Amino acid sequence: MIGARADDYVVEPLKSKLGMYPLNLQICEPLVRVTADYQIEPLLATRWERNGNTWRFFLRPGVVFSTGQPFTSEAIKYTFERMVKGDLPGTYQHTYIGADSVQIVDALTVDITPQRPNMRLLEQIGHSNYGIIAPGTEPATEPIGTGPFKLVEYRRGEWIKIERNEHYWGQRPPLGRLTFRFLPDDTTRVLALQAGEVGMILDVPREQAGTLRAEAGTRVMEAPVGRVASILLNIHGSPPFTLLSEKNLRRAIALAIDRRTLIETVWEGNGEMSSTIGPRAMLGDYAQLVRGIPYDANQAAELLAQAGWIPGTDGVRTRGGRRLSLTLIAWPELASATLEYVQEQLALAGIELRIVKSPDMASYTARIESGEFDLDLEAANQNDANPIFLPALRFYSKATSRTVRYFAPGSRFDEIVEAGLEAAARDEVQRRSAEAQRTLVDEETIVIPLAGLKRIYAMRDNVKGLDPHPSLLNQRWDTIYIQR
């Protein structure tokens, strides 16, 4: 029994991702797998080759669905066509997969040709949204896949039960059955573990990890960094949110925040210093190209003074009668303590920070889309293996996301991203992504990475075999067993 967060499955026919997203239970498998260091390894496809914009996948022979139905190229065509049919326009925009993109070559070979050139396809389709389903089936009713588990029962908002797929082509899971109980309240999830009602819990609140670590019979495990809490600065705001168009002010903010203390005190050590905007593993050796701006309160003060911001009687700096007052918005899931810490740090530098806490994601998105903010605190996940995913999604001026307009650095940055998107070699993409991140963090200071966040799992001592993955979507459950 595993205590999971809220049940957020979409169960609408054609759009359903039951068992796949946002909690992937390994019922359906994609063609490739994303490893813990964000590399791609074979899964349902044993190998692949690219010819221009066409990707040829050679499928694993001898695989059957949990119903016993053989897995062939037909399943790839069915899955991707269903995906496009039920799609909102552009949901799969980053892959450019269209209705006619999949061509069957033979029973175990398929060609995928995106509607536009896409060198990143292989790295993208390891995401659990691309899990392959059996032809003629509908996951809204019952997801049928080739994975190590099959669905037993789903009760909305209460639980989802899975059991070992006896037809599985690989190593069969040691556990015969797993139940994921939806326990949306963080404290209840912890209490359920303490009471022995569940053997493991996901997403342990950072501030409760220490208590659980100290408890006998309980083990806490951390995944490598899978996302980075970062402050994004609105450089193209409309009045009164125009202050951060000044590069020196942006740099002063970055210099004024002591991130190490944030990790050690507010997060009780459950974080990692990060100069990159996503997991460092994505960039390989090129991660060192992004140096980050170290904490230096004196330099922050100097920069502000040089820019004409003079401390006022209440400690808040002013210039030409205007107070140095900024507005911070944040993802609702991020704890108030983090926001208040940033507020205190900036107050020491003479910057007044007004926190607008959004009660839910809907009010947050309304706020960010209106542009009524100076700073935005987020913690975006990296769930696929595409090294340039985040720079392209959030900062590339030609991206279709509606909030790009507040953060896009400009044409030179766009050229770097385009070079990354078009590069064939992974090494080249990593280099381009690192260059793009260097622009965002070191040169333009449009992003201030606060810290790398690790997913925290807690379990009873006898629960073994979990190998925490930085991305929950890629977490494997088929290795878990109970030690008798």
Add this chain to the structure above:
Amino acid sequence: MKRYLLVRILSLIPLLLGISVLAFLLSNLAPGDPATVIAYRLSDAPPNEEQIAAIRREYHLNDPLPVRYAHWIASAVRGDLGRSFRTKEPVLKELAWHFPATLQIACAALVISLAIALPLGVLAAVRRGSWLDHLARITALLGASLPSYWLGYLLILIFAIALGWLPVAGREGWSAMILPALTLGLGTTAAKLARLTRSGLLEVLSEDFIRTARAKGLSERAVIWRHALRGAMIPVVTITGIEFGHLLGSAIIVETIFAWPGVGKLLADSIYDRDYPMIQGFVLVMGTVFTVLSLITDLLYLWLDPRIRFAKQRQ
């Protein structure tokens, strides 16, 4: 009497219409766009203009507010509250699926509240000014002051973790109902009813017919339980009806803590997702339940108090 009933039932129509307007406006005027929320749920990335526009078209979110209200209320009158944005299931089906769970803990909570409040109130009134009275008042004050999330966690710590008697959360088996019902029942409802019972009983105990009953030589127990309590129950019954509606509507925190799949949790999820049809449907249905409960309370009131019954008949 029949005429009174008819007038009361007819008066519900404008009331429910008012509730429907409020429900519609409150959900539609809250900040946040349902189309954006739906797009996020489907795509795992910030949505683009085209996606938002497609969803707005699909869910008729571009229609002017009065048009949308007219469509919704016309369907609601025919018993169709629309389909949830979130699940695409009919709103009534969703409510019908979740409502029994809430009803279950609300009923249990009410029984717990009454079981605590009535003896506590009677004891406090009969032993007025004694340490028992003070203790009862402090207990009631504590009950009213404890936040339900705090009480919920405390009960889990005691009964699920320290003693291991009851499950922490979920809805499996009758034992799972105890902690959510206790959390809900031990709160303000019990405190309010206890205080009301005490003050009502004190008032009745000072009336002439009680003096007469005592003069007739009836035992104190008979005076209190057979004569005084019935009169003191009139305001208690009124408030109990209202409190039951309150319990149904305020189960949201308790349902979230205990992962109890009731309408409170459904409403919370619907608000987070700006699921307008579900929010509107919930408010309308709960408004209806509340007004019907209020009507039943009034009828009980007539039955309990002959003075009111005769006054109505004379009218």
